[in-house]
Amino acid sequence: MSVLLGFLLGLVMVGLASSAKFDELFQSSWALDHLAYEGETLKLKLDNYSGAGFASKSKYLFGKVSLQIKLVEGDSAGTVTAFYMSSDGPNHNEFDFEFLGNTTGEPYLIQTNVYVNGVGNREQRLDLWFDPTKDFHTYSVFWNQRQVVFLVDETPIRVHTNLEHKGIPFPRDQAMGVYSSIWNADDWATQGGRVKTDWSHAPFVASYRNFDIDACECPVSVAAVDNAKKCSSSNEKRFWWDEPTVAELNLHQSHQLLWVRANHMIYDYCTDTTRFPVTPLECVHHRH
Ligand SMILES: *[C@@H]1O[C@H](CO)[C@@H](O)[C@H](O)[C@H]1NC(C)=O
Ligand SMILES: *[C@@H]1O[C@H](CO)[C@@H](O)[C@H](O)[C@H]1NC(C)=O
Numbered sequence: 256m257s258v259l260l261g262f263l264l265g266l267v268m269v270g271l272a273s274s275a276k277f278d279e280l281f282q283s284s285w286a287l288d289h290l291a292y293e294g295e296t297l298k299l300k301l302d303n304y305s306g307a308g309f310a311s312k313s314k315y316l317f318g319k320v321s322l323q324i325k326l327v328e329g330d331s332a333g334t335v336t337a338f339y340m341s342s343d344g345p346n347h348n349e350f351d352f353e354f355l356g357n358t359t360g361e362p363y364l365i366q367t368n369v370y371v372n373g374v375g376n377r378e379q380r381l382d383l384w385f386d387p388t389k390d391f392h393t394y395s396v397f398w399n400q401r402q403v404v405f406l407v408d409e410t411p412i413r414v415h416t417n418l419e420h421k422g423i424p425f426p427r428d429q430a431m432g433v434y435s436s437i438w439n440a441d442d443w444a445t446q447g448g449r450v451k452t453d454w455s456h457a458p459f460v461a462s463y464r465n466f467d468i469d470a471c472e473c474p475v476s477v478a479a480v481d482n483a484k485k486c487s488s489s490n491e492k493r494f495w496w497d498e499p500t501v502a503e504l505n506l507h508q509s510h511q512l513l514w515v516r517a518n519h520m521i522y523d524y525c526t527d528t529t530r531f532p533v534t535p536l537e538c539v540h541h542r543h
């Protein structure tokens with residue numbers, strides 16, 4: 256009996272910890288009535304009235320941000336669920352995960368993109384080695400002065416390397432917020448926009464848990480230069496993401512990335528010669 260009670264109490268506490276963590280880090284940014292808790296799980300709903308979204312209360316420079324997401328089950332065609340980091344303003348930087356829904360039984364795609372100084376057009380698309388609608392999986396952005404790494408269950412799926420020494424700008428001066436949302440994008444998302452959202456299957460629900468931000472917090476009241484200074488490692492303080500061991504992928508991670516690219520890559524802007532007759536400069540220099 257007491258074992259069972261302890262177990263139940265444990266469940267309740269996990270639930271509280273998770274929603275407390277959400278409230279501590281995030282707030283609804285769009286359609287509060289389409290965001291709901293169910294135990295330890297946060298749900299975002301899309302129906303024919305509205306999508307929904309949330310945003311971090313703070314902005315961050317460098318570190319690691321992870322969310323566990325279970326994507327829309329069954330028919331998710333036309334829907335996009337996104338998890339991204341972005342700074343503000345016309346010359347903003349942005350790191351995107353976009354999960355493109357599909358008809359029942361057909362694979363979700365992950366589209367990633369990187370914006371630097373307001374310019375994106377760096378799409379990559381992958382399918383996954385699991386069904387992301389059956390269970391929660393961890394999606395992370397790891398960011399330091401040397402690289403931006405997109406990870407799925409700790410497997411790197413994309414690396415955007417700092418190539419400033421080649422004259423290529425790298426996003427490292429602007430603090431970024433953390434965002435997630437679900438919306439209707441049936442003009443492009445599924446099979447090139449050919450498959451439309453079937454509203455008779457609404458609401459489309461994306462579920463979240465285990466919000467984790469291990470990053471340098473940048474208060475909005477503090478000037479950008481001072482935040483940049485605060486978030487740079489120095490002799491007095493050294494952030495873990497500035498350690499030499501995480502300056503680039505380790506050998507195991509490099510192999511994982513090669514495996515992902517060989518087996519799950521659907522599209523890479525770097526090899527799209529129709530769109531880019533002249534290969535984008537960072538593609539020439541990226542090792543991958
Ligand atoms: C939304 O869908 C519901 C249920 O299918 C329907 O009753 C309602 O009329 C729709 N509303 C709009 C604005 O299309
Ligand atoms: C949806 O399924 C089709 C057919 O399997 C596939 O070609 C496509 O890449 C999948 N994903 C999206 C987002 O269209």
